[in-house]
Amino acid sequence: MKIALLGYGVVGSGAYKIIAERPDCGLLVKRALVRTMRPGPAEGFLTTDFNDILNDPEIELVAEAMGGLEPAYTYVMAAIRAGKHVVTANKQLVCAHFRELAQAAEEYGVQLRYTASAGGGVPWLYNLLRAKRLDEIEAISGSINGTCNFILGNMHKHKAQLAEVLAEAQRMGYAEADPAADIDGLDQQRKCAISAALAFSALVPEEKVDTAGIRHISAVDIAWAEQRGFVCKLMMHCRRESAGLTAYVEPTLLPAGLPEANLPVRSSIATLHGKYIGRLSFFGAGAGTLPTGMNMMQDAMDIYLGVGEVQNYAEDAQIDNTLAVHPYYVRGEAKLPGVCEQGDGWAITEPMCVSAMHALAREAVQEGRPLFFAGIEEE
Amino acid sequence: MKIALLGYGVVGSGAYKIIAERPDCGLLVKRALVRTMRPGPAEGFLTTDFNDILNDPEIELVAEAMGGLEPAYTYVMAAIRAGKHVVTANKQLVCAHFRELAQAAEEYGVQLRYTASAGGGVPWLYNLLRAKRLDEIEAISGSINGTCNFILGNMHKHKAQLAEVLAEAQRMGYAEADPAADIDGLDQQRKCAISAALAFSALVPEEKVDTAGIRHISAVDIAWAEQRGFVCKLMMHCRRESAGLTAYVEPTLLPAGLPEANLPVRSSIATLHGKYIGRLSFFGAGAGTLPTGMNMMQDAMDIYLGVGEVQNYAEDAQIDNTLAVHPYYVRGEAKLPGVCEQGDGWAITEPMCVSAMHALAREAVQEGRPLFFAGIEEE
Numbered sequence: 001m002k003i004a005l006l007g008y009g010v011v012g013s014g015a016y017k018i019i020a021e022r023p024d025c026g027l028l029v030k031r032a033l034v035r036t037m038r039p040g041p042a043e044g045f046l047t048t049d050f051n052d053i054l055n056d057p058e059i060e061l062v063a064e065a066m067g068g069l070e071p072a073y074t075y076v077m078a079a080i081r082a083g084k085h086v087v088t089a090n091k092q093l094v095c096a097h098f099r100e101l102a103q104a105a106e107e108y109g110v111q112l113r114y115t116a117s118a119g120g121g122v123p124w125l126y127n128l129l130r131a132k133r134l135d136e137i138e139a140i141s142g143s144i145n146g147t148c149n150f151i152l153g154n155m156h157k158h159k160a161q162l163a164e165v166l167a168e169a170q171r172m173g174y175a176e177a178d179p180a181a182d183i184d185g186l187d188q189q190r191k192c193a194i195s196a197a198l199a200f201s202a203l204v205p206e207e208k209v210d211t212a213g214i215r216h217i218s219a220v221d222i223a224w225a226e227q228r229g230f231v232c233k234l235m236m237h238c239r240r241e242s243a244g245l246t247a248y249v250e251p252t253l254l255p256a257g258l259p260e261a262n263l264p265v266r267s268s269i270a271t272l273h274g275k276y277i278g279r280l281s282f283f284g285a286g287a288g289t290l291p292t293g294m295n296m297m298q299d300a301m302d303i304y305l306g307v308g309e310v311q312n313y314a315e316d317a318q319i320d321n322t323l324a325v326h327p328y329y330v331r332g333e334a335k336l337p338g339v340c341e342q343g344d345g346w347a348i349t350e351p352m353c354v355s356a357m358h359a360l361a362r363e364a365v366q367e368g369r370p371l372f373f374a375g376i377e378e379e
Numbered sequence: 380m381k382i383a384l385l386g387y388g389v390v391g392s393g394a395y396k397i398i399a400e401r402p403d404c405g406l407l408v409k410r411a412l413v414r415t416m417r418p419g420p421a422e423g424f425l426t427t428d429f430n431d432i433l434n435d436p437e438i439e440l441v442a443e444a445m446g447g448l449e450p451a452y453t454y455v456m457a458a459i460r461a462g463k464h465v466v467t468a469n470k471q472l473v474c475a476h477f478r479e480l481a482q483a484a485e486e487y488g489v490q491l492r493y494t495a496s497a498g499g500g501v502p503w504l505y506n507l508l509r510a511k512r513l514d515e516i517e518a519i520s521g522s523i524n525g526t527c528n529f530i531l532g533n534m535h536k537h538k539a540q541l542a543e544v545l546a547e548a549q550r551m552g553y554a555e556a557d558p559a560a561d562i563d564g565l566d567q568q569r570k571c572a573i574s575a576a577l578a579f580s581a582l583v584p585e586e587k588v589d590t591a592g593i594r595h596i597s598a599v600d601i602a603w604a605e606q607r608g609f610v611c612k613l614m615m616h617c618r619r620e621s622a623g624l625t626a627y628v629e630p631t632l633l634p635a636g637l638p639e640a641n642l643p644v645r646s647s648i649a650t651l652h653g654k655y656i657g658r659l660s661f662f663g664a665g666a667g668t669l670p671t672g673m674n675m676m677q678d679a680m681d682i683y684l685g686v687g688e689v690q691n692y693a694e695d696a697q698i699d700n701t702l703a704v705h706p707y708y709v710r711g712e713a714k715l716p717g718v719c720e721q722g723d724g725w726a727i728t729e730p731m732c733v734s735a736m737h738a739l740a741r742e743a744v745q746e747g748r749p750l751f752f753a754g755i756e757e758e
Contacts, residue, residue, distance in 0.1 A: 018513055018655050025513055121656050123506060130502070133680050134397055134404055134673060259662070262641040267658075276397050276673050277500050279646075280663035283638070290655040294513060301512050307686045 001304045004053040005032040006075055007066035008046065011089055011116075014293025015063060016041070026304050027297065030059055033066075033075075050075055054082055061303060063296055064088040073097055080104045080112070087299040089116035089292055091190040095206045098197065102312035112310050113299035118191035119144050121291020122284045123298065124270040128198055129308065135274035137199040139239040142270030143260060144191050146287035147175045147182035148214055148234040153265030155222050156231060162217055174266075174287075185213035185234060185249045192236035196247050199272065200240055202317035209236075210248040210321050210358040216372040217251065221331060224346060225253050225374075231261035232374055237324070244320035248354045251374035253329060258377075321355035326378075328352065332371025334360050348376070380683045383432040384411040385454055386445035387425065390468055390495075393672025394442060395420070405683050406676065409438055412445075412454075429454055433461055440682060442675055443467040452476055459483045459491070466678040468495035468671055470569040474585045477576065481691035491689050492678035497570035498523050500670020501663045502677065503649040507577055508687065514653035516578040518618040521649030522639060523570050525666035526554045526561035527593055527613040532644030534601050535610060541596055553645075553666075564592035564613060564628045571615035575626050578651065579619055581696035588615075589627040589700050589737040595751040596630065600710060603725060604632050604753075610640035611753055616703065623699035627733045630753035632708060637756075700734035705757075707736050711750025713743055727755070 003019075005012040012032060019029050020041070031053050032046055040046035050071075053059055062079040064086065066072045072093050076086050081104065088094065094101070094114045105112040115125035124144070131137065143149060147169060154165045166183070169175035181187045189211040193204040214234055225232050230253035238247040254261045259281065260269055268286025273279050285291040302308050330336060331346045338350030349357075357373060364371045382398075384391040391411060398408050399420070410432050411425055419425035429450075432438055441458040443465065445451045451472050455465050460483065467473065473480070473493045484491040494504035503523070510516065522528055526548060533544045545562070548554035560566045568590040572583040593613055604611050609632035617626040633640045638660065639648055647665025652658055664670040681687050709715060710725045717729030728736075736752060743750045 014655075022513055122659065123509070126509075127502060127506070130505075130677065134401055134676055257641055259638045259641050262636055262638050264658075274673075276393075276669040278664045278670060279643075280501065280661075282659075282661055284659035285657045291657060294653075294656050297513055298509065305686070307684070 001026060001060050002028050002030045002058045003061040003063055003300060004030055004059045006062060006064045006072070008032040008034050009065065010289045011292045011296065012065040014289035015065065015297050018290065018293055018297050025301070027300055031056070054078055059084060061085040061087065061300055063300060064090055064093070065296065066090070067092070069093060069096055076101065077104060080108050080110055083108055083110060085111040085303045087113045087296050087303065089114070089296045091117040091187070091194060095190045095193050098203055102310055105310045106312055111303040113303060113308070114194070115299050116292050116295035118194050119268055119270055119295070120146060120286035120288065121295055122268050122270060122282050122286060123295065124282050125195065125198055126298070127280070127282060128195065128272055129311070131272055131274055131277060131280065132199070135276050137240070137272055137274055139273040140195055140199045140271065141235060141237050142195070142268070143233045143235050144268040144270055144286055145182055145188045145234055146266060146268060147179065148188070149268060149286065150174045150265050151183070152214065152232050152234065155217070155219065156226065157265070159219055159223070161219050162214065183213050183215050185211040188234060188236050188249045192238060192247055192249050195236065195270070196238040196245065196317065197313060198311060199238065200245055200317060201313055202315045203313050204247060204317045204319065208247065208319040210354055212250045212358060212361055212373065214251055216370045218331070218372065221372055221374070224329070229256050230254060231256050233260060239324065241323045243323055244318040246321050246324035246354065247319050248321055248324065248358070250354070250358070253374045253376045255377065321358070322353045324354040325351045327376045328357050328373050329376055330371060330373045332364060333369050334364055334371050336360070380405060380439050381407050381409045381437045382440040382442055382679060383409055383438045385441060385443045385451070387411040387413050388444065389668045390671045390675065391444040393668035394444065394676050397669065397672055397676050404680070406679055410435070433457055438463060440464040440466065440679055442679060443469055443472070444675065445469070446471070448472060448475055455480065456483060459487050459489055462487055462489060464490040464682045466492045466675050466682065468493070468675045470496040470566070470573060474569045474572050477582055481689055484689045485691055490682040492682060492687070493573070494678050495671050495674035497573050498647055498649055498674070499525060499665035499667065500674055501647050501649060501661050501665060502674065503661050504574065504577055505677070506659070506661060507574065507651055508690070510651055510653055510656060510659065511578070514655050516619070516651055516653055518652040519574055519578045519650065520614060520616050521574070521647070522612045522614050523647040523649055523665055524561055524567045524613055525645060525647060526558065527567070528647060528665065529553045529644050530562070531593065531611050531613065534596070534598065535605065538598055538602065540598050541593065562592050562594050564590040567613060567615050567628045571617060571626055571628050574615065574649070575617040575624065575696065576692060577690060578617065579624055579696060580692055581694045582692050583626060583696045583698065587626065587698040589733055591629045591737060591740055591752065593630055595749045597710070597751065600751055600753070603708070608635050609633060610635050612639060618703065620702045622702055623697040625700050625703040625733065626698050627700055627703065627737070629733070629737070632753050632755045634756065700737070701732045703733040704730045706730050706755045707752050708755055709750055709752045711743060712748050713739050713750050715739070
């Protein structure tokens with residue numbers, strides 16, 4: 001099957017390399033779309049004109065690796081309407097247009113896959129969908145932002161402040177020049193929304209996922225955590241309760257003996273809890289050119305081999321984060337509803353609901369006195 | 380698709396329950412073969428006569444969950460020759476008859492799946508095969524014997540001797556009355572042979588996998604390991620070297636900060652290293668009625684949905700465990716080729732090859748002075 005790449009940067013060039021080195025795999029990358037012309041791996045391979053791809057009847061599948069909403073959305077919809085299958089690693093696109101994309105794919109009889117949009121190289125969404133064929137998913141969780149895993153891992157390791165470790169991550173290419181999407185949790189908010197939608201068969205608007213990041217974490221928080229036997233991770237959590245779905249992203253203090261607390265700093269982990277299978281976890285490199293390129297090309301292979309189907313959900317999920325209740329570690333000035341222990345600038349709350357804690361934190365930011373908080377996970 | 384179960388014990392009844400509670404999944408369990416008649420979940424469901432299944436043209440797939448070589452082999456071959464697909468969780472059968480089963484499946488145009496034969500509920504072999512479609516597997520490893528994970532985990536936790544923990548495991552049903560297959564590593568030897576065959580596309584005779592178990596471990600070994608910052612696991616290891624394949628099962632001392640060293644005691648973990656994807660790990664419940672039943676029924680779903688193909692390998696793998704070299708912890712009397720540290724009854728060897736260490740240990744057993752040894756894994 002001949003395919004085209006939209007974008008030939010980090011992920012696109014990784015995908016190209018994998019397929020080029022495996023000439024017997026059944027896939028062949030014929031063209032790649034770039035913004036500005038440059039020399040490509042073969043004559044006539046790169047193009048700056050999307051129509052060269054759209055109007056080429058040999059190209060049966062388009063792999064979108066541009067990122068961002070536009071022109072990715074316009075191109076992907078045009079490809080679907082031209083009867084081409086689509087794979088994408090673009091979580092922003094999938095979150096913003098899940099329903100339109102799925103409906104168009106059904107209408108035009110093409111396949112749509114986006115399992116590389118959460119988890120990088122970890123086959124998380126693929127295995128979530130496979131588990132769901134026979135199991136009932138009860139909860140999912142994970143730590144699937146590579147930048148925050150790198151930052152928090154190194155803050156623990158080197159007793160360093162966020163700013164130092166972030167600068168290091170930026171130097172090494174693990175963090176963007178503008179790190180907001182990662183350190184404010186927005187990247188993982190989208191990954192949580194997509195994962196939750198697939199797990200619970202209902203659309204989850206990203207803005208309904210209460211999200212807090214690690215912008216205000218300090219080395220004193222890490223030191224406190226270590227003294228108490230915790231490791232801090234930025235985690236996504238989602239659980240089906242009888243009254244609705246909980247879904248949130250927040251710094252989480254994990255008991256140091258949990259597997260999540262003992263991963264190499266550059267890995268991502270995601271976990272499902274099934275009614276029958278129990279806990280099932282997946283971890284590996286959560287980002288990077290080859291892992292993410294691989295996941296996208298595995299999606300393309302699944303389409304080529306006829307594995308899986310388009311996921312389309314009529315309903316919006318009812319998110320209710322008053323249903324998730326646990327104690328918090330809080331540093332900063334806040335009117336906490338109940339405190340069971342406190343010290344120099346910090347407090348441990350009585351178990352309280354996620355929506356209340358996130359509301360308190362948003363209020364604090366608005367009043368110019370940002371606080372750091374982290375959910376405490378019991379053993 | 381109507382299917383039949385051969386065996387209605389731990390795994391078979393789990394598989395039945397999962398399918399019965401999911402009437403929309405596309406599979407339906409019509410019959411189950413038992414040794415002695417007893418009341419079943421529906422009139423005419425259980426049978427003691429395999430011909431009731433073999434001669435039923437409605438039954439398109441047979442799920443073998445009897446264990447052992449006979450009559451499992453005879454029944455499975457008869458089912459294949461009758462044009463029925465086969466799924467099995469029986470590692471002994473797959474190891475002993477991989478080639479005949481695969482050839483018969485190809486010849487009769489049916490599918491054969493056995494991903495539940497290693498890893499219990501962990502979708503290990505499935506993901507290994509999926510990764511291999513586009514990646515090159517460089518190494519695999521894992522700790523996928525539930526009994527040994529339970530025993531070693533509890534020896535660490537309670538500073539107990541093997542005999543006490545084993546008795547507890549037997550009381551709780553986590554170990555067989557005759558625990559030899561588990562504690563001598565034979566169960567994991569077979570799982571290693573099957574995993575290695577799939578990873579490296581060549582048959583691996585189980586007897587070529589150098590294997591040592593935990594029969595001679597003592598609480599003093601665990602105490603020594605903990606003092607040095609290690610956790611002891613019974614691990615399988617397999618790696619492709621330029622001169623051949625290494626494949627062995629042995630107690631392994633893992634640095635305490637590795638994810639493998641921080642799993643819940645009842646989990647199994649398996650890991651692949653791909654040229655492109657890097658490290659990818661899978662963990663969850665490695666045994667039990669529902670997890671293993673689930674994995675077997677997921678295999679049946681894959682056949683129903685047309686996912687994957689029969690794996691058949693013409694070549695035997697060239698196993699050469701002189702190519703795997705690392706230091707060992709050894710307790711007992713042995714003529715070690717080089718020792719870099721020793722104490723009261725124990726020694727740390729210079730890096731030495733796996734085949735030599737296993738040969739020394741076999742010799743020691745023959746001479747009636749068994750020793751305990753464990754490979755030491757560097758951070």
